[in-house]
Amino acid sequence: MCYPYSLMLSVVFRRSEREGLQMDNFLSAVLGELTNRSINFIINKCSKPPALPVEDSLQRALLRAQVIVDEAMGRHITNRAMLQQLDLLRNTMHRGFYTLDTFRYQSQDKEETEDQIVSHPSLFSKISSFKDFRLSSGTSTRILEEMQAMLDCLNFRILDSKELVLFLASYPCMYREPYSMYLLLSKCMFGRQMETQLVINFLLHRHTCGTEELEVLPIVGPSKVGKSTLVAHVCKDVRVRDHFSEILFLHNHDFTDDELATLREGCAMKDQSRVSSSNKDGRLLVVVELIGDLNEDAWNRLYSASKWSMQSGSKIIVTSRSHKIIKFGTTRALTLRYLSHEAYWYFFKTLTFGSMDPKMHPRHAHLAMEIARMQKGSLIGANVTGRLLRDNFDIHFWCKVLAFLRGLIQKHVSKFGEHPLDLMNQSRPAQLGRMATPSEDFLIYFQC
Numbered sequence: 001m002c003y004p005y006s007l008m009l010s011v012v013f014r015r016s017e018r019e020g021l022q023m024d025n026f027l028s029a030v031l032g033e034l035t036n037r038s039i040n041f042i043i044n045k046c047s048k049p050p051a052l053p054v055e056d057s058l059q060r061a062l063l064r065a066q067v068i069v070d071e072a073m074g075r076h077i078t079n080r081a082m083l084q085q086l087d088l089l090r091n092t093m094h095r096g097f098y099t100l101d102t103f104r105y106q107s108q109d110k111e112e113t114e115d116q117i118v119s120h121p122s123l124f125s126k127i128s129s130f131k132d133f134r135l136s137s138g139t140s141t142r143i144l145e146e147m148q149a150m151l152d153c154l155n156f157r158i159l160d161s162k163e164l165v166l167f168l169a170s171y172p173c174m175y176r177e178p179y180s181m182y183l184l185l186s187k188c189m190f191g192r193q194m195e196t197q198l199v200i201n202f203l204l205h206r207h208t209c210g211t212e213e214l215e216v217l218p219i220v221g222p223s224k225v226g227k228s229t230l231v232a233h234v235c236k237d238v239r240v241r242d243h244f245s246e247i248l249f250l251h252n253h254d255f256t257d258d259e260l261a262t263l264r265e266g267c268a269m270k271d272q273s274r275v276s277s278s279n280k281d282g283r284l285l286v287v288v289e290l291i292g293d294l295n296e297d298a299w300n301r302l303y304s305a306s307k308w309s310m311q312s313g314s315k316i317i318v319t320s321r322s323h324k325i326i327k328f329g330t331t332r333a334l335t336l337r338y339l340s341h342e343a344y345w346y347f348f349k350t351l352t353f354g355s356m357d358p359k360m361h362p363r364h365a366h367l368a369m370e371i372a373r374m375q376k377g378s379l380i381g382a383n384v385t386g387r388l389l390r391d392n393f394d395i396h397f398w399c400k401v402l403a404f405l406r407g408l409i410q411k412h413v414s415k416f417g418e419h420p421l422d423l424m425n426q427s428r429p430a431q432l433g434r435m436a437t438p439s440e441d442f443l444i445y446f447q448c
Contacts, residue, residue, distance in 0.1 A: 054147050058100050061154045065093040068161055068168075073193060075171040078201060083194040085164050090191070091343065092157045096150045098342035101349070103143045104359070105366040189233045190347050190379075191339055192226065198334060199234045203285065203315055204243055214307045216316045218329040221336030223425045226379060227319040230336065231287055244285040244314075251289055282311040290320035299328050338377045347379075348372040351386035356393075367398045374405045376421040404435045 069090050077083055189196055202217050219227050234240055235247055286306060306316060318325050326333040339347065349358060349368060358365040368389065375381040389398060412420045412431060420430035429443045 054144060054151065055100065055103065058096060058147050058151045058154070061151055061158065062093060062096050062100065064158055065089060065096070065154060068158070068165060069093055071168055072164070074173055075168060077168075077171050077193070077197060079167070080194075080198070080201075082164055082167060083197055085161060087194045089157045089161055089164075091340070092150075092154055094340065094343040094346045096154050097349075098345050099143065099146050099150045101345070101358070101365065101369065103147060105362050105369055189226065189230055191343050192230055192233075192336075195230060195334060195336065196234060199230065199317070200237060200240060202331060203234070203240055203317075206313060213330060214303065214310065214314060214316060216303070216318060216328055216330045218325045218333040219317060219319045219336065220323050220325060220333055221321065222338065223321055223427070224378065224380070225336045225338055227336055228289060229379075231317055231319060235285070235287070240285070244283045246282075247285045247287065249287045249289065251291060284310045284314040286310070286314070286316045288316065288318045290318065290322070290325065293322050293324055294320070294328075303328075339379075341373075341377070344375070344377050344382065345369065345372050348375065348382045348386055351382060352389045354390050363395055364393070364398060367395075367402050371398075371402055371405060374409060376419060378421055381421070400435065404433075408433050 069086070072086050077086070199217065199219075202215070205215075219231070221227050241247075288302070303316075306314070318328060323333075349365070349372070352368050353361070353364075358368075371385060371389070372382075375385065385401070389401065392398075409419060411433075412418070416423065416431070420432060423430040424444065431441050432444055433441050
């Protein structure tokens with residue numbers, strides 16, 4: 001009797017011992033995992049700065065950069081190295097603003113977004129699914145890291161611009177009155193200060209050796225990048241208008257033999273601007289806007305006729321989408337490129353909000369970022385849409401605009417396979433619609 005009972009106690013004891021050992025192992029594993037997670041949490045907190053300090057630091061750095069850029073935009077800077085340094089600072093500033101705005105306006109609160117969807121289901125169902133209005137934690141962490149990297153880069157650019165700030169005071173001001181930036185941008189070539197000054201320097205440069213060579217500046221770039229607008233802006237500069245006694249605008253379809261023979265008298269110009277100045281030597285500026293390619297024989301006839309009839313010191317500017325015209329130049333060609341997405345957002349935001357602070361209207365700013373993405377970098381679209389939104393500063397109207405643009409683009413892509421602005425840039429017709437009367441469509445066609 002005693003032996004079986006003792007055996008049973010031994011079995012029970014051993015089983016309890018095994019279960020206790022398993023429980024100890026389980027508790028050790030749980031405690032170990034909790035310890036590892038706690039250590040990783042502390043390390044992450046210590047190694048990664050919180051969002052608020054990084055956001056504030058980036059905002060202050062952007063303010064410092066904006067002071068330098070805005071001051072430089074209001075001055076006639078002629079030094080090419082300073083223009084290049086300013087261009088680097090401005091590009092970094094645009095990227096910094098885009099990163100900061102993405103963090104601020106794309107991470108909208110969940111409850112606020114739900115309220116917007118419940119209040120306006122017919123509008124927001126057309127805009128985007130709910131997941132598009134808020135960022136995941138992984139995306140938020142990535143943006144935070146980008147903000148820190150941008151802060152470091154911007155601080156480096158500002159520190160590198162000390163000499164630029166010192167020399168700015170030596171250049172004359174273009175604007176004598178206080179101005180709002182959105183008013184200034186509506187009257188100047190945004191993001192083209194360096195290119196503008198390079199063209200002006202070419203036009204005002206004089207040879208000291210008495211050479212008879214007729215100087216030619218080629219300007220190339222894709223459609224709607226702003227080649228003609230840049231030249232028109234340069235021609236309005238008072239220094240250019242005082243330097244030339246006459247400015248002629250030609251297309252390549254104006255190059256007939258009779259017209260080239262009478263180039264000095266007009267040559268069937270697209271436009272002609274006579275400039276009143278004290279110059280009596282008859283210097284001419286001829287602006288040739290090419291549509292398509294220009295063969296070498298036609299160019300040689302134009303160049304020979306111009307050189308024979310124009311006075312010393314005259315200049316020629318040739319604009320085209322084709323890089324083939326580079327060989328016609330006597331100086332280094334100027335190549336224009338589309339604005340970066342970050343620079344375009346800065347331009348669009350400034351025109352859209354005007355004198356208002358976007359931080360005070362985060363819902364509007366979020367919609368504005370979505371609308372800006374659909375503009376495909378179009379400067380005409382930025383001016384038209386930005387003014388429309390600024391004049392109708394109502395969240396419901398902005399939602400309607402965004403829904404309309406989304407529907408229009410989706411319909412056009414499904415029907416023609418491309419964004420309507422891409423078709424127009426290729427000199428192909430695009431089918432657009434009207435927001436007031438959605439059932440009515442119309443075709444638009446730009447000949448580039």
